[in-house]
Amino acid sequence: MTTTTDDLLSIGELSAETGLSAHTLRFYEQENLFLNEVSRDSVGRRVYRRADVLWLHLLTRLRDSGMPLADIARYADLVRAGAGNERQRLDLLREHREKMQAEMARLTASMEAVAQKITLYESALAEGKPEQPWQDDQGDCMVVPPPERSGRQQPPRYTGARQQHG
Amino acid sequence: MTTTTDDLLSIGELSAETGLSAHTLRFYEQENLFLNEVSRDSVGRRVYRRADVLWLHLLTRLRDSGMPLADIARYADLVRAGAGNERQRLDLLREHREKMQAEMARLTASMEAVAQKITLYESALAEGKPEQPWQDDQGDCMVVPPPERSGRQQPPRYTGARQQHG
DNA sequence: CTAGGAGCTCGAGTGGACTCGAAGGCAAGC
DNA sequence: GCTTGCCTTCGAGTCCACTCGAGCTCCTAG
Known part of the structure; x- marks a missing residue:
């Protein structure tokens, strides 16, 4: 009950x-x-x-x-x-915040690149150019290459909306 | 070679x-x-x-x-x-952008909650209050509860810095 | 002739955070 | 008594994007 x-x-x-x-x-x-x-x-x-x-x-x-x-x-x-280790707790939280800020920056950068790509598609479609300048198989409308090496990083996953208990 | x-x-x-x-x-x-x-x-x-x-x-x-x-x-x-399915491509990209924006919003909200917690710790430490108002075991300084249900979601992971081929 | 390095395929392993299922206990309601 | 529903433990499965290793071929340099 x-x-x-x-x-x-x-x-x-x-x-x-x-x-x-x-x-x-x-x-x-x-x-x-x-x-x-x-x-x-x-x-x-x-x-x-x-x-x-x-x-x-x-x-x-x-x-x-x-x-x-x-x-x-x-x-x-x-x-x-x-009590007594408050500074350590704070450090831990601060460290985390920094990682998160970096993560957000990474995300934002990639999102902007994608947004740019969208804009290109949009204007090309608007002007009725059916297939000229933005053929993906030429890759030529992907303007901003991803950042240099510095070790692969794992992106977020918006695996979202997993059912909760039920 | x-x-x-x-x-x-x-x-x-x-x-x-x-x-x-x-x-x-x-x-x-x-x-x-x-x-x-x-x-x-x-x-x-x-x-x-x-x-x-x-x-x-x-x-x-x-x-x-x-x-x-x-x-x-x-x-x-x-x-x-x-050629011919450009609109579909665009839709796919747009949909992705929206998911990403939602994801960013989620991330930002959680980060802000954490940032607030940090601030609380900081000021408590600054004022030299050793353990009064922000005892975690009372949970009482966690001001902003997470958003209502709407299905569990998976957060990003900044698993970062995986070695690339080497 | 040998060693080294780049490449090949295939299949198995990893990590994180759950998620699920089996097998059973216990109490209340019909 | 039986069903329903919530609880218990334990161990296994899932998902994703890699990541690694074994055992092989091929080419070139020394």
Whole structure:
């Protein structure tokens, strides 16, 4: 019945509140991503607290902005260790922010190149030129080549809209 | 010797020019991502043309902006089909651009939430408050909860700096 | 003649973050 | 009693874009 006592939550309730599937919540626990041991009721079912919801909000934000679970786990470790390491936490967050800014810049650059290509197509189509200057098999309308080497990087994937639990 | 005839390239040369590993280039070919069959020399080695370099620039841009290889393959199909489907190509690119814009918005939102958290930490540290208002285990300084459900989405990964062929 | 390097094919492995399914426990409602 | 529904554990599968290795051929330099 997923008892709705004010501040204790079943996994189903937490799932509903966070949008994370029950499977995912168990998985996160197993990966040590919670700030405290998840307690159990008399028959072994997980019992969560309000604070967990808040933490999962932060966690989700970090994930959504591209932080790997491993890094989030390290952050959680720091918090679990208690007061005194605030500077380290801050460093971790700052580092992440920088990576994200770089990532955004990369994305923006590629998007702009693509946008330029779109513009070329648009104007060519508008002027009714059916196939002259922008034949892709000549590649000649791709103006901006990608940045030099510096190691392959993995792009985001908007794999989007994966079904959540259901 | 990877003969440097003006406009014909060995796989090694193409690799050098594009920053994609030879392995990756073979993989792309197998996935039908080239605009034309890659021809072979007398002993079966791949021979590329200048136009392939240009196309790979576009391909790389599309990848880097998050387009899945499957979609790129569809685009390549259109180009291969020759003139007459320009509108479809354009649609495909536009659709991609929209997805990317959405992705950027998502990223930006999460980044801002994290940035806010950083600010909170910073000011708390600056004022020398050692542990009062921003205890993570209370979750209470995470102001902006993530957006409502609407299906889980996969974030980018800045897995960055994968070694290229070497 | 030998060594080295580039290329070939095929098939398997990797990593991250889930995602799913099987096999079972327990409580409430019909 | 039986069904329904939520929960448990554990292990395996999925997806994507590579990435790697083995075992081979071929050419050139020394």
